[in-house]
Amino acid sequence: MEATTLRLRTLTAGDTVAIVSPASWPEGSVPTWIARQVEAWGLRAVIAPHALDHRGYLAGSDVDRAADLNDAIRDPTVRAVIASTGGCGSFRIVPDVDVRALRADPKMLVGYSDVTALHQVWNAAGVPSLHGAIAGTHGDHVRRLLMEDADTVVDADAAALSAELTTTGRVEGPLSGGNLEMLARSVGVVDFDLAGAVLLLEINRAAGLGMVDRALTQLRYSGALDGVVGVALGSIDQFAGYQDRGWTVVDTLRDHFDALGVPVLGGLPLGHVEDLVTVPLGTRAVLDVDRGRLTVESPSGV
Known part of the structure; x- marks a missing residue:
């Protein structure tokens, strides 16, 4: 395996970050909390339409979850995508990810646990991604990874x-x-x-x-x-x-x-x-x- 050939540009103030729920639904306050953290970095946050949908343990239907993710991938103003939570369900939408659009306009995915399924899609597409979350004492490190070209x-x-x-x-x-x-x-x-x-x-x-x-x-x-x-x-x-x-x-x-x-x-x-x-x-x-x-x-x- 070679390192990914695509290097992503660092985000700058005013860039847009999409918050999606590709797996299970988060607690109701989580997407808003993530949005506030991102906005505190000087970025613009957009919460996907189906981020708080409920369908059993899933954040809405497979079609809607995939649509939210693909809309973020295809939107040229969106420069990074943050998964609101893990749980279960990312694997179900793997075949629906618009890999061609991701390669044409690569952008970072942030998440872990169940989101590992999507990290493999990013990896196969040659696009770097971030395994983790913005919560915890190391949350600011995500900002540095996105905005400061940090190792x-x-x-x-x-x-x-x-x-x-x-x-x-x-x-x-x-x-x-x-x-x-x-x-x-x-x-x-x-x-x-x-x-x-x-x-x-x-x-x-x-x-x-x-x-x-x-x-x-x-x-x-x-x-x-x-x-x-x-x-x-x-x-x-x-x-x-x-x-x-x-x-x-x-x-x-x-x-x-x-x-x-x-x-x-x-x-x-x-x-x-x-x-x-x-x-x-x-x-x-x-x-x-x-x-x-x-x-x-x-x-x-x-």
């Missing part, structure tokens, strides 16, 4: 549960990945190439260890992980204290990581953690396991 430096927390899986070594390659389950589900649906990439993994406890094992097995046996040069492992703290017949999530992950035989850096504040750090996907990264640091190049600058 990202993430230091590992040796006390975090995933730090137990840290090995040794130093590797370079484009950062790609996201939520483990969504990556596994994408096999055979989205054409993504991880050869030469640093694999970002974040895992939430949606089910037991069997789900983690099945997802990693699918990714390995399908060949999706062939050529991965390293693993940047985010939070697995939701599994703290959980065991299944004597095994913990650390045991399950170590079994698969040992089979990959690549450097692993755990303890990174990425994914389902309160103060998550937002990182670019698709740009060049350095995984320095010996220093406990992940450095990712800016996705913008033109």
Whole structure:
């Protein structure tokens, strides 16, 4: 996998950011809160028409959610797109994304968790995206990524549960990945190439260890992980204290990581953690396991 060839221009004051709900519906105040944060940066925020629709656990119908996303992609005044929340449903609209329009007028997507399905579409299109959110103490870093051509430096927390899986070594390659389950589900649906990439993994406890094992097995046996040069492992703290017949999530992950035989850096504040750090996907990264640091190049600058 090569780093994305498309570099996005930095946003300037007055540029428009669209807030969409491609998956589940957010709490009613969330889109407005995101809009206020974005406007405090000097940008203009537009909340998509169906951002607060309810259809079961989805933010409205597949047609309406896809329309909101595509309208943002096709609108030349919109320079970035922020997902209001994750949950479930992004995968259902993957085939409907207007990839041609995205390539013609590339713009950043911000989100994580279920939005991983859409990150794979952006990745396949050669467009960088941002894995994370504007909430938390690192929220201002998203502003810097969008508006200041900033690189990202993430230091590992040796006390975090995933730090137990840290090995040794130093590797370079484009950062790609996201939520483990969504990556596994994408096999055979989205054409993504991880050869030469640093694999970002974040895992939430949606089910037991069997789900983690099945997802990693699918990714390995399908060949999706062939050529991965390293693993940047985010939070697995939701599994703290959980065991299944004597095994913990650390045991399950170590079994698969040992089979990959690549450097692993755990303890990174990425994914389902309160103060998550937002990182670019698709740009060049350095995984320095010996220093406990992940450095990712800016996705913008033109």
